[in-house]
Amino acid sequence: MNALDLIKEDHKRLKKLLEETLEAEGSQREQQMDHLRTELVAHERMEEEVLYPRLREEKKAREEVLEGYEEHHVADVILDELLDVPPETDLWKAKVKVLKENVEHHMDEEETELFKKARAVLDRDELERLGERMERIKRSAEDAD
Numbered sequence: 001m002n003a004l005d006l007i008k009e010d011h012k013r014l015k016k017l018l019e020e021t022l023e024a025e026g027s028q029r030e031q032q033m034d035h036l037r038t039e040l041v042a043h044e045r046m047e048e049e050v051l052y053p054r055l056r057e058e059k060k061a062r063e064e065v066l067e068g069y070e071e072h073h074v075a076d077v078i079l080d081e082l083l084d085v086p087p088e089t090d091l092w093k094a095k096v097k098v099l100k101e102n103v104e105h106h107m108d109e110e111e112t113e114l115f116k117k118a119r120a121v122l123d124r125d126e127l128e129r130l131g132e133r134m135e136r137i138k139r140s141a142e143d144a145d
Helices: 003-023 028-056 062-082 090-121 124-144
Strands: none
């Protein structure tokens, strides 16, 4: 699958998971967060290990890639903080809401700014090859968890 199509498909699934996690109640919160964490980490890995390094070589895309790494870092910090917040508290829900807003903003920027630049510097064949590598990494990351 084309790398950009793979990411876009993943974004749709992550948006749904973020909404479900925010709406979760009681004992479902912890289970939902575990699932979201697994999916987010797998998504970040496939981008950071395949697409981002390739696009970082391109002057046109470098700034967006560096911003992407930082946005992933912010999401990871919030995910780590959530490990220490009891799921039944209002603080847990507030942190999940901030995580959701942050990740959705990141996804929207990727799909507009980064994808446009990626299409300008990567041909169809390379996008397919990158997508295949990204799928393998994502499956590996999900299986490891």
